[in-house]
Amino acid sequence: MIAGIIGAAGYAGAELIRLLEAHPDISGLTLASVSRPGERISGIYPNLFRHGRTKFGEGILVTPEELIASSDIVFGALPAGAGEVYAKACLDRGISYIDLAADFRFDGDEETYKTWYGKNWQYPELRRSSVYGLPELNRERIKELKTAGPVIIGNPGCYPTAVSLACYPLLAKNARPPVELKPDAVIIADAISGVTGAGREPGRAYHFPECADSVSPYKVGVHRHTPEISRNLAQMAGRPVPLVFTPHLGPYNRGILATVYLPLRDSAEDRLPLIREHYVSFYRDEPFVRVLEDGLYAATNRVRLSNYGDISVHPDQTGTMLIIAAAIDNMVKGAAGQAVQNMNILCGFEETAGLLALPAVF
Numbered sequence: 074m075i076a077g078i079i080g081a082a083g084y085a086g087a088e089l090i091r092l093l094e095a096h097p098d099i100s101g102l103t104l105a106s107v108s109r110p111g112e113r114i115s116g117i118y119p120n121l122f123r124h125g126r127t128k129f130g131e132g133i134l135v136t137p138e139e140l141i142a143s144s145d146i147v148f149g150a151l152p153a154g155a156g157e158v159y160a161k162a163c164l165d166r167g168i169s170y171i172d173l174a175a176d177f178r179f180d181g182d183e184e185t186y187k188t189w190y191g192k193n194w195q196y197p198e199l200r201r202s203s204v205y206g207l208p209e210l211n212r213e214r215i216k217e218l219k220t221a222g223p224v225i226i227g228n229p230g231c232y233p234t235a236v237s238l239a240c241y242p243l244l245a246k247n248a249r250p251p252v253e254l255k256p257d258a259v260i261i262a263d264a265i266s267g268v269t270g271a272g273r274e275p276g277r278a279y280h281f282p283e284c285a286d287s288v289s290p291y292k293v294g295v296h297r298h299t300p301e302i303s304r305n306l307a308q309m310a311g312r313p314v315p316l317v318f319t320p321h322l323g324p325y326n327r328g329i330l331a332t333v334y335l336p337l338r339d340s341a342e343d344r345l346p347l348i349r350e351h352y353v354s355f356y357r358d359e360p361f362v363r364v365l366e367d368g369l370y371a372a373t374n375r376v377r378l379s380n381y382g383d384i385s386v387h388p389d390q391t392g393t394m395l396i397i398a399a400a401i402d403n404m405v406k407g408a409a410g411q412a413v414q415n416m417n418i419l420c421g422f423e424e425t426a427g428l429l430a431l432p433a434v435f
Contacts, residue, residue: 231407328373342392
């Protein structure tokens with residue numbers, strides 16, 4: 074199967090190349106750039122020199138239109154608002170499109186998308202063929218939708234992936250956890266990301282002299298991932314869930330650590346082993362979610378370059394607050410790796426295909 078990547082010159086596009094090059098069911102790649110057609114990908118990323126499986130030889134970046142005409146499935150690694158036209162072109166040609174931006178993350182809720190992204194949808198009707206692609210939450214919906222023809226998958230954001238995985242076992246309607254959230258509890262999520270989350274053309278705040286040796290919150294109360302997280306929590310719980318989300322920028326390249334605070338109805342001081350056991354049981358069949366043993370803490374360097382999400386479970390000293398830490402690589406499970414995982418589900422491949430590389434600690 075030939076996989077196409079529109080936006081191959083960006084960080085997420087380059088990560089897709091790295092993963093798909095090693096995928097056993099992908100026989101070749103087509104690479105496109107809206108702004109840099111005709112260039113060689115190795116001229117932008119020398120680590121890809123002679124990678125050898127691109128359809129147009131020597132890693133030449135073509136136009137999106139050429140790519141769509143020559144691919145069996147297409148990934149869009151583009152800014153918000155730029156992918157709809159290519160998603161439509163893919164559906165018109167009868168192939169599926171996996172969007173790494175936000176254009177297909179909100180189902181039919183154009184008002185929320187417009188409020189947070191300042192854009193209108195070009196083709197609202199495309200949402201009839203789209204599904205939100207957090208596999209742990211929507212795997213069955215992806216499988217169900219694919220039977221009707223080509224599909225658009227809205228790949229989740231990086232922060233929503235980490236926070237949602239941290240909360241899901243406690244919020245899921247039919248999970249029967251050993252503790253209950255305090256009624257009307259506000260979930261607080263603090264998360265820190267490496268600078269790759271800003272993309273390949275960042276602003277001054279991500280310049281090395283500005284961000285090195287420093288940690289700072291940013292976009293407090295107004296980060297675009299807030300409504301996506303809220304929507305996920307509401308879908309899990311079957312009701313609105315109050316949320317306060319604050320992102321932070323860390324002085325490192327890749328990785329997200331989300332620390333989520335869940336107020337409990339009663340003290341759980343004597344039930345921590347049961348809570349951890351519940352998390353382990355809930356994620357037992359998930360190939361990329363690892364619930365850590367007692368005494369271990371989720372950490373970004375333990376998931377680096379991998380599609381794994383690590384979760385550690387902790388009580389506060391009173392036992393009335395459950396604190397969940399979740400670590401992912403923002404460029405893999407938070408972007409390109411999750412997109413490949415969605416492709417695997419969509420195409421009937423082994424879900425773990427091309428994604429079983431262990432984390433690189435150093």
